[in-house]
Amino acid sequence: MSLTFTLDPAVTPDLRDGILDLWTDVSNAGGSVGFVPPVTAEVIRPELVKHLAAMAEGRTRLLVGHDADGRVAATAFLTHNTHRLMAHWLWLYTVMVHPRHQGKGYGRDLLAAAEGAARGLDGIEAIRLTCRGGLGLERFYGSCGYKEVGRVPGAIRVAPGDDRDDIIMLLPLG
8 A cells, every 4th residue: 555645745644643643752752853752743833833834834845645544644744945046946844654554655656746846946956955964864865875074973862962953955856
C-alpha cells in the first residue's frame, strides 16, 4: 500500500490535528524535526502555527501523505526563499514519516513527491534542506539524489554534551 500525496490541501481541523499528532509521534520516536523527546503536542503547536501562517501568506506549501485509512502519515513543507538573489531554490522543512510507516519506502516516496512538486513551481531549480548529524540522515538523503554541500560541526545541541553537525543537502532539479 502506498501513500496518497496532496500538495496544498485544505487546512481543516482534522488535517491540522493530524499534522500535530504526526509531529509529536515522530519527535518522540527520536525523529530529527526540531524537538527532543519527550515532547507534547502543546509544545509543538506554536511551531505548527508558524508553518500554517507561512502557508496562509503564500511563503510555504504543504505536501501531505495520507495512508489507506486516511490518516496523516507524512509531511514536508516547501518554503520559498525570501532573498531575491536566492529565489531559484526552495527549502524543504519538517520532512516526516510516521514511525508506524517507516521502513516501507514512504520516505523515498515523500521526497519524490516533494521533488515533483518543486519541479512544478516556476523558476525553482533546486531543493535545499538541512539535517542533524549522527543519525545517518545524510546517507538516506544522498540515496535519494541529494548531495552534501556543507556541514557546520556541532551546530545542533540536542542535550548538554551532545552536539551534532548541521548538514546542508542540495538536490539540483536541472
